Amino acid sequence: MSNCCNPEPEETSCCGTPHKSRPDILLWASLILCAVAIFLHLSGWNFGSPQIARLSSSTTMLLAEMWWGLALGIIAVGLLSRIPREFIMSALGRHPGIRGLLRATGAGLLLDLCNHGILLVGMTLYKRGATLGQTMAFLIASPWNSLSLTLILAALIGWPWTFLFIFASGAVALISGLLFEKLVEKGILPDNPNRCELPEDFRFFQQAKLQLKALDWSPRMIPDLLWEGLKGSRMILRWLLFGTLLAAVIQVFVPTDIFSEYFGPTIIGLCFTLLAATIIEVCSEGSTPIAADLFTRAAAPGNAFTFLMTGAATDYTEIMALRETTRSWKISLFLPLLTVPQILIISWIMNMK
Numbered sequence: 001m002s003n004c005c006n007p008e009p010e011e012t013s014c015c016g017t018p019h020k021s022r023p024d025i026l027l028w029a030s031l032i033l034c035a036v037a038i039f040l041h042l043s044g045w046n047f048g049s050p051q052i053a054r055l056s057s058s059t060t061m062l063l064a065e066m067w068w069g070l071a072l073g074i075i076a077v078g079l080l081s082r083i084p085r086e087f088i089m090s091a092l093g094r095h096p097g098i099r100g101l102l103r104a105t106g107a108g109l110l111l112d113l114c115n116h117g118i119l120l121v122g123m124t125l126y127k128r129g130a131t132l133g134q135t136m137a138f139l140i141a142s143p144w145n146s147l148s149l150t151l152i153l154a155a156l157i158g159w160p161w162t163f164l165f166i167f168a169s170g171a172v173a174l175i176s177g178l179l180f181e182k183l184v185e186k187g188i189l190p191d192n193p194n195r196c197e198l199p200e201d202f203r204f205f206q207q208a209k210l211q212l213k214a215l216d217w218s219p220r221m222i223p224d225l226l227w228e229g230l231k232g233s234r235m236i237l238r239w240l241l242f243g244t245l246l247a248a249v250i251q252v253f254v255p256t257d258i259f260s261e262y263f264g265p266t267i268i269g270l271c272f273t274l275l276a277a278t279i280i281e282v283c284s285e286g287s288t289p290i291a292a293d294l295f296t297r298a299a300a301p302g303n304a305f306t307f308l309m310t311g312a313a314t315d316y317t318e319i320m321a322l323r324e325t326t327r328s329w330k331i332s333l334f335l336p337l338l339t340v341p342q343i344l345i346i347s348w349i350m351n352m353k
Contacts, residue, residue: 024234024238026238026242027234027237027238027241030238030241030242030244030245031237031241033059033241033245034059034063034241034244034245036056037055037056037059037060037245037248038056038059038060038063040052040053040056041053041056041057041059041060042060051252051253054251054252055248055249055252058247058248058251058252059244059245059248062156062244062247062248062289063244065155065156066152066155066156066240066244066289070151070152070237070240074226074229074230075225075226075229078225078226078227078228078229078230097181098178100131100133100134101133101134101137101174101177101178101181102174103134104130104133104134104135104137104138104141104173104177105137105138105141105170105173105174105177106141107138107141108137108138108139108140108141108142108173109141109142109166109169109170122135122138122139122142123321123322123325125138126192126194126325126326127194127325129192129194130192131181131184131191131192132180132181132184132189132191132192132326132331133177133178133179133180133181133184134177135192136173136176136177136180136335137173137174137176137177138173139318139335140169140172140173140176140177140309140313140339141169141170141172141173141174149288150162150166152240152288153165153288153291153292156288156289156292156295156296157292157295157296157301157304161295161301164350165304165305165308168305168346168350169305169308169309171346172309172339172342172343172346175342176338176339176342179338180334180338183334188330189328189330189331189334190326190328190330190331192326240288240289243287243288243289243290244289246289246290247289247290247292247293250290250293251293251297263276263294263298263300263303264298264299264300264303265298265299265300265301265302265303265351265352266351267348269298269300269303269351270302270303270306270344270347270348270351273294273300273303273306273307273310274306274310274314274340274344276307277306277307277310277314278310278314287307287308288308290307291304291305291307291308292304294307300351301350301351302346302347302348302349302350302351303347303351305343305346305347305350306343306344306347309339309343310336310339310340310343313335313336313339313340313343314336314340318335319332319333319335319336320332322335
């Protein structure tokens with residue numbers, strides 16, 4: 001069966017570099033530091049330094065809260081790695097409109113990749129003919145809403161707030177997608193010149209049955225699935241471990257009153273959070289522990305939501321990637337222009353609780 005999708009590319013890191021090209025320094029350094037922190041905490045060694053004791057304790061406690069979500073997330077990554085790309089394209093829909101935007105938002109909420117990995121997929125979808133609205137809905141819904149990060153966030157802040165964050169991010173993605181489609185209809189923004197549809201004979205459920213029949217259901221499938229999940233989670237693990245270390249450093253060296261004063265549930269706190277999310281270049285997996293810290297210590301759930309969402313909406317790498325892919329500065333600059341006001345309004349309402 002012919003289709004408009006290219007063969008699966010070589011597995012890359014979250015910044016587009018093949019894993020085999022060089023050692024993943026950030027992953028191994030973060031992993032070693034986390035292991036050292038756990039060892040120091042369990043052994044009670046602190047070399048006479050209360051800061052080292054607090055750092056090791058904070059890191060260990062954060063990892064203890066996350067491990068189960070991370071384990072389930074690795075399994076989910078292994079499952080998702082076996083889904084052919086054509087099914088993702090089919091999930092986005094063949095035509096513009098609310099149905100296609102809903103599908104794109106749903107795909108963004110479910111796909112388990114970091115925000116840089118999502119950016120690569122989103123740009124590929126645009127090149128293969130997804131509408132501008134679908135592409136934007138997919139990108140905006142995706143950054144932290146993978147299954148693994150959802151489980152981890154739930155472990156840190158609880159399920160009620162996690163569900164509210166998911167609903168709010170999906171709403172921002174859907175509204176933004178609709179706005180982009182309207183701007184294209186009015187000629188304010190250019191349409192995607194790469195419009196490309198899946199073949200008319202492609203049937204989602206029919207192909208799904210064929211894929212299920214082709215699966216190897218032998219006992220070897222389980223370890224293979226786990227290994228694929230572990231390999232596919234490398235981009236998530238590196239930033240998650242780094243973000244955990246960064247969150248531990250913040251807990252130890254940034255007093256709670258600083259959080260309450262500068263990042264508290266106020267308009268000023270929201271502005272400082274927006275500025276920090278714009279400046280700090282941390283992948284979505286790394287931002288999750290920091291957002292949880294804003295939620296708990298600053299008592300500002302809206303600020304946590306702002307940090308999770310605007311870190312991607314204002315990310316210069318995303319803006320530049322959109323510019324290179326769409327050949328339009330207007331499209332790339334409309335991303336923060338349309339999303340940031342929505343995020344701030346929702347965050348302000350959350351802080352009122």
